[in-house]
Amino acid sequence: MVALAFLVGLWTAGRRGMLQGIAAEKIVDLGPWLIVGTIVGARTLYVISYWHEFFEGKPLAEIFMVWKGGLVFYGGLVGATLAGIFYIRLKKLPLWKVADILAPSIALGYVFGRIGCLLNGCCYGRACNLPWAIRFPADNPLNPPTFPVHPTEIYDSLLNLGLYAFLAWLYRRKKFDGQVFGVYLVCYAVLRSFVEMFRGDYPEYQHYLGGWATPAHLASILILAVGLVLLGLLPRSETTRG
Numbered sequence: 001m002v003a004l005a006f007l008v009g010l011w012t013a014g015r016r017g018m019l020q021g022i023a024a025e026k027i028v029d030l031g032p033w034l035i036v037g038t039i040v041g042a043r044t045l046y047v048i049s050y051w052h053e054f055f056e057g058k059p060l061a062e063i064f065m066v067w068k069g070g071l072v073f074y075g076g077l078v079g080a081t082l083a084g085i086f087y088i089r090l091k092k093l094p095l096w097k098v099a100d101i102l103a104p105s106i107a108l109g110y111v112f113g114r115i116g117c118l119l120n121g122c123c124y125g126r127a128c129n130l131p132w133a134i135r136f137p138a139d140n141p142l143n144p145p146t147f148p149v150h151p152t153e154i155y156d157s158l159l160n161l162g163l164y165a166f167l168a169w170l171y172r173r174k175k176f177d178g179q180v181f182g183v184y185l186v187c188y189a190v191l192r193s194f195v196e197m198f199r200g201d202y203p204e205y206q207h208y209l210g211g212w213a214t215p216a217h218l219a220s221i222l223i224l225a226v227g228l229v230l231l232g233l234l235p236r237s238e239t240t241r242g
Helices: 002-020 024-049 051-055 060-064 073-090 095-120 152-171 179-196 215-233
Strands: none
Touching: 002 024, 002 095, 002 152, 024 051, 024 073, 024 095, 073 095, 073 215, 095 152, 095 179, 152 179, 179 215
């Protein structure tokens, strides 16, 4: 599902780039940089967030075993952003134009990534008795709860599918370069914070601010602030309509 997320994301971004006069091949060539940056960043933040698992039980070699699960989206977003900036500067591409091209596709790729979480049995929700509650099988190797829980992975997927549609609409109507990327950061932070209210997979020590905030809540505050700063400071004089 992660591979499918990258393929769909790069394909849609490539087509969108042509509206800005940027060849699709340049967006596709950016793909390997984004993939490496995403995986390294996502795994690094996971290891930092769940350090006790590696220093109090798991073999340290498992730090590099990403195929066993353990990727944090915000870490992947930061890693991909840094790798993307390096590539964009290397190829002398317009930074904020490319950021706008990629933004809707990040939301779309996230839809598939969260479906992967559902299939994997991670990122599950708190116990609930709603009609749409789900149960994970007892033999799932990640040992999620087998009682009914909120399908938070589905919540995330549906909300980001809607976010993708909105950003794709906004892209053709943007007022300045960087607007779509800034709006993505703000909207994703808000949507993620909402879904986090139903998450049930965090250990007790990862609840902050009186127990209501998760690590993703804290990261969302930072991402929201970055998005608002970008929307407030990016120059309007470079306006380019898609």
